[in-house]
Amino acid sequence: MISDLPAAAAALREWVLPASIQAAALLLAVLLADALLRGRASPRLRAALWWVLVLRLLLPPTLAAPWSLDLLAPSGGGGRDRRARGRSVDPPPRPLGRRRRGRPGR
Numbered sequence: 001m002i003s004d005l006p007a008a009a010a011a012l013r014e015w016v017l018p019a020s021i022q023a024a025a026l027l028l029a030v031l032l033a034d035a036l037l038r039g040r041a042s043p044r045l046r047a048a049l050w051w052v053l054v055l056r057l058l059l060p061p062t063l064a065a066p067w068s069l070d071l072l073a074p075s076g077g078g079g080r081d082r083r084a085r086g087r088s089v090d091p092p093p094r095p096l097g098r099r100r101r102g103r104p105g106r
Contacts, residue, residue: 023056023057026052030049030050030052034050037049
């Protein structure tokens with residue numbers, strides 16, 4: 001049990017630092033939006049901004065979408081990394097029809 005403590009602490013650090021940075025950035029964005037909208041937006045809209053931050057802090061950090069931005073980045077090499085980790089990445093689909101050459105406009 002005690003021998004697992006350093007590994008658990010390292011895993012916690014890997015999660016806590018990015019989550020804290022994300023929460024701090026979202027807090028700054030909400031504070032800025034709240035200051036800019038003061039007097040122009042309804043209190044309901046301003047409260048909704050704060051609820052976004054509350055939900056971000058309450059939701060688990062491992063909620064994942066079936067897509068991510070690293071897969072869309074051409075230079076990121078996201079597909080190569082995924083194959084290296086044992087996940088398969090499908091190649092992009094091919095066009096359905098053949099293009100006719102020499103006939104522009106059709």
